[in-house]
Amino acid sequence: xxxxxxxxxxxxxxxxxxxxxxxxxxxxxxxxxxxxxxxxxxxxxxxxxxxxxxxxxxxxxxxxxxxxxxxxxxxxxxxxxxxxxxxxxxxxxxxxxxxxxxxxxxxxxxxxxxxxxxxxxxxxxxxxxxxxxxxxxxxxxxxxxxxxxxxxxxxxxxxxxxxxxxxxxxxxxxxxxxxxxxxxxxxxxxxxxxxxxxxxxxxxxxxxxxxxxxxxxxxxxxxxxxxxxxxxxxxxxxxxxxxxxxxxxxxxxxxxxxxxxxxxxxxxxxxxxxxxxxxxxxxxxxxxxxxxxxxxxxxxxxxxxxxxxxxxxxxxxxxxxxxxxxxxxxxxxxxxxxxxxxxxxxxxxxxxxxxxxxxxxxxxxxxxxxxxxxxxxxxxxxxxxxxxxxxxxxxxxxxxxxxxxxxxxxxxxxxxxxxxxxxxxxxxxxxxxxxxxx
Numbered sequence: 001x002x003x004x005x006x007x008x009x010x011x012x013x014x015x016x017x018x019x020x021x022x023x024x025x026x027x028x029x030x031x032x033x034x035x036x037x038x039x040x041x042x043x044x045x046x047x048x049x050x051x052x053x054x055x056x057x058x059x060x061x062x063x064x065x066x067x068x069x070x071x072x073x074x075x076x077x078x079x080x081x082x083x084x085x086x087x088x089x090x091x092x093x094x095x096x097x098x099x100x101x102x103x104x105x106x107x108x109x110x111x112x113x114x115x116x117x118x119x120x121x122x123x124x125x126x127x128x129x130x131x132x133x134x135x136x137x138x139x140x141x142x143x144x145x146x147x148x149x150x151x152x153x154x155x156x157x158x159x160x161x162x163x164x165x166x167x168x169x170x171x172x173x174x175x176x177x178x179x180x181x182x183x184x185x186x187x188x189x190x191x192x193x194x195x196x197x198x199x200x201x202x203x204x205x206x207x208x209x210x211x212x213x214x215x216x217x218x219x220x221x222x223x224x225x226x227x228x229x230x231x232x233x234x235x236x237x238x239x240x241x242x243x244x245x246x247x248x249x250x251x252x253x254x255x256x257x258x259x260x261x262x263x264x265x266x267x268x269x270x271x272x273x274x275x276x277x278x279x280x281x282x283x284x285x286x287x288x289x290x291x292x293x294x295x296x297x298x299x300x301x302x303x304x305x306x307x308x309x310x311x312x313x314x315x316x317x318x319x320x321x322x323x324x325x326x327x328x329x330x331x332x333x334x335x336x337x338x339x340x341x342x343x344x345x346x347x348x349x350x351x352x353x354x355x356x357x358x359x360x361x362x363x364x365x366x367x368x369x370x371x372x373x374x375x376x377x378x379x380x381x382x383x384x385x386x387x388x389x390x391x392x393x394x395x396x397x398x399x400x401x402x403x404x405x406x407x408x409x410x411x412x413x414x415x416x417x418x419x420x421x422x423x424x425x426x427x428x429x430x431x432x433x434x435x436x437x438x
Contacts, residue, residue, distance in 0.1 A: 016045075016046045016047075016417065016420045016421055016424060017139075017140060017141060017420075017424055018047040018048075018049070018137070018138055018139050018140075019046060019047065019048045019049070019139065019141055019142075019143055019420065020048070020049055020050075020051055020130075020134050020137075020139045020141070020142040020143065021034070021038055021048050021049070021050045021051065021142075021143050021144075021145075022050075022051045022052070022053070022130065022142055022143070022144050022150045022153065022154050023050075023051075023052055023053070023144070023145055023146070023150050024052070024053045024054060024146070024148055024149050024150045025052055025053065025054045025055075025056050025057075025060075026050055026051075026052040026056060026069065026073055027056055027060055027061070027065075027066045027069040027070055027073070028056060028060045029060050029062060029310050029312070030254055031145070032313055032337070033228050033230075033337045034145050035065060035066070035069050036229075036230065036231060036409050037228070037409070037412070037413060037416070038050060038069075039065070040231075040409050040410060040412070040413035041413050041416060041417060043413070044413055044414065044417045046417060046420065049074070049134075049137055049139060050069065050072065050073040050074070051073065051074045051075075051076065051130060051133070051142075052073050052074070052075045052076070053075075053076050053077055053126060053149055053150055053153060054075065054076075054077050055075035055077065055078065056070055056073070056075070059310070062310060062311070062312025062313070062314070062315075063312040063313040063314040064314065065313065066312065066313075074133055076126050076129050076130060076153075077126070079129075083129070084125070084129060087128055087129060087132045088125070088128055091128060091132075091164075095163070095164045097163070098160060098163035098164045099128075099160075101163055102124065102127075102156060102159050102160045102163060103121075103124050105156070105159060106120040106121065106123060106124040106127075106156055107120055107121075109152075109155075109189060109192060111186065111187055111189070120152070123149065123152040123153050123156060124156055126153045127152075127153045127154075127155075127156035127157040127160060128157075128160065130142070130153055130154070130157040131157040131160045131161050131164075134157065134161070135161065140161065140168065140170045140171070141158075141170065141171050141172065141173070141198070141424055142154040142157060142158055142170075142171075142172040142173075143172070143173050143174065143175070144172065144173070144174040144175070145174070145175045145177070146174070146175070146177055146180075146181070147174055147176060147181045147188050147190060147193055148180075148181070148188070151174050151193055154172040154174070155172055155193060155196050155197075157170070157172070158170040158171055158172040158196075159196070171197075171198040171424070172196075172197055172198065173197050173198050173199045173200060173201065173423075174193065174197055174200055174201070175200070175201040175202075175203065176200055176201065176202045176203065176207045176208075176211055177203050177207065177334040178206070178207045178210060178334050178355065178356075179258075179332040179333060179334065179355055180332075182210050183332075185214045190211060190214050190215070191214050191215045191216070191219075194211060194215050194219050194222060194223075195215070195216075195219055197222065198222070198423060198424070199222045199223075199224060199419065199423050200222055200223050200224070201224055201225075201226050201416065201419065202223055202224065202225050202226075203225075203226070203227060203228050203334050203335055203356065204225065204227070204334065204335050204355070204356030204359050205225055205356070205359060206355050206356040206359065207225075207334065207355075207356060208223050208225055211223055224419055226412055226415045226416055226419070227335070227359075227406060227407050227412055228334075228335060228337060228340075228407070228412060229340070229407045229408045229409035229410070229411060229412035229413075230337060230340045230341055230344060230403065230407060230408070230409050231409045231410070232344045232400075232403060232404050232408050232409070234317070235317065235320065235341050235344035235345045236344075236345070245277075246277050246278065246279055247277075247278050247279075247324035247325065247386060248278070248279050248280070248281055248322060248323050248324055249264075249268070249278060249279070249280045249281070249323070249324065249325045249326075249327050249382065250280075250281050250283070250319055250320070250322075250323035250325070250326050250327070250342070250347070251264055251280065251281070251282050251283070251284075251326070251327055251328060252282075252283040252284060252311070252316070252319070252326075252328075252338040252341075252342075253283075253284045253328060253330075253336070253338055254284050254285070254286040255282065255284050255285060255286030255287065255288040255289045255292060255307075256286045256287065256288055257288055257331070258330060258331045258332040258333075259284075259288075259328070259329075259330050259331075260328070260329035260330045260331050260352065260372070260373070261282065261288060261292050261329075262288075262291075262292065262295055263329040263373060263374075263375050263378060264280065264327055264329050264375075264378060265280075265292065265295050265296055265299060265301065265305070266299070266375035266378075267327075267329075267375045267376075267378035267379040267382060268280055268299075268301055268304065268305075269299035269300070269301050270375065270376070270379040271379055271382060271383060271386075272300075272301055272304070274379075274383070276383070276386065278304065278386070279304045279305075279306065280304060280305050280306070281305075281306045281308060281319065281323070282305070282306065282307050282308065283308045283309075283310075283311040283316070283319055284308075284309075284310060284311070285309045285310045289307060292307070293305075293307065316341065317345075320341060320342055320345040320347055321345065323342070323347050324347075324385075324386075324392070325347065325348055325349075325350065325382060325385050325386070325392070326338075326339070326342035326347045326348070326349045326350070327349070327350045327351070327378065327382065328349070328350075328351045328352070329350070329351065329352050329370065329372070329373075329375075329378050330351065330352050330354065330357075330372070331352070331354070331372050331373065332354065332355065333352075333354060333355050333356065333357055334355065334356055335355075335356040335357060335359060335360050335407075336351075336357070339351060339357070339360060339361070339367075340360065340403050340407045343360075343361075343366065343367065343396070343399035343400060343402065343403045344399075344400055344403045344404070345396075345400070346393075346396035346397060346399070346400050347396055348367065348368075348385050348391070348392040348395040348396050348399070349361060349366075349367040349368070349395075349399065350367065350368045350369075350370065350378065350381045350382060350385070351367065351368075351369060351370070352369065352370060352371070352372040353369040353370065353371060353372065354372050357369070360402075360407065361399075362402075365395070365398055366395060366398045366399040366402050367395055367399055368381040368384070368385070368395070
């Protein structure tokens, strides 16, 4: 089953137990979708406390919502040494068997090599603090976005909780995005995480299929597809009222190689060679910026390129409203939130035909798709849109309708709420630890 969740009737609704949402860093510029999800679930009445492995850097606090989330999020690191040592010592004395067995499990799950085992010890150390804080707050289920360090810590914290209180087992779940974790399934131990998790939310059918490929079919019923969504009411406007004498192509995303910014720069150079008067705005920051600036200069288009750096949600609306076309020629993605935002604004989009993107963009109907890495195809797609204002309007209009219907944060939150209600209800609780270990 795909497990696409649907909200139950109000008469059948059951209260959802208090949840912990854990991220490696929260809030973060690249994790705005998590903040939106948390807030949407809270509006449905779900009690959620947020936790972060690392305290967020103030550079990520670009909007009021970020600052509110920062103030209300419990950060495990940097450690509060007296509490860390005291919590571990108290647990060793009160529940030595649970403490040692969970540490042994952490080492069993370690990637090969000394470094992998050492990192697992760190994760175990952090998991004890997470367990203690969740226990103090009356939380017994932890949900994680991304199958990274936060998933390791959540797994161990839930295992520890179940071993300390075997009659009241804890549980955890995670949302699978990709694509990073799919690059090295051994390192991220996706099959083991699926085996220990109560359930997994996949943001696309593609993500679900990749987990199916590395896991036992007996665990596939744990996989549920729920699209990420955006608050569509915040993304309204008429981008086609912008100046068209010198169209602006917009690209929003971290400046990292997998986003394909260099492909867009090459495409822009080709468009300029064809006599096109265009500008490009990159919103986002990252390690690739110096090399991209050099590449723009090499192609003789530096004067047409603007690098804005990181842009907060309070300002992103203005960028979309002034863009003629949105282009994201990525090499690897989940389903990019920025594509949803541009589409909700009615901006015509061009992106790569990879991973989950075709589940969002129907080529020729809600946007244009190109082969990854093909600057010539990006050039042709952009030129096609530049030459045809009516096509831009048609694509933008249909794209907005799609996002409202299938990638709406309110609808996604209702689907998640239904999952939490059904799968975390007391009568469905079971010790998943025991089944996972044997």
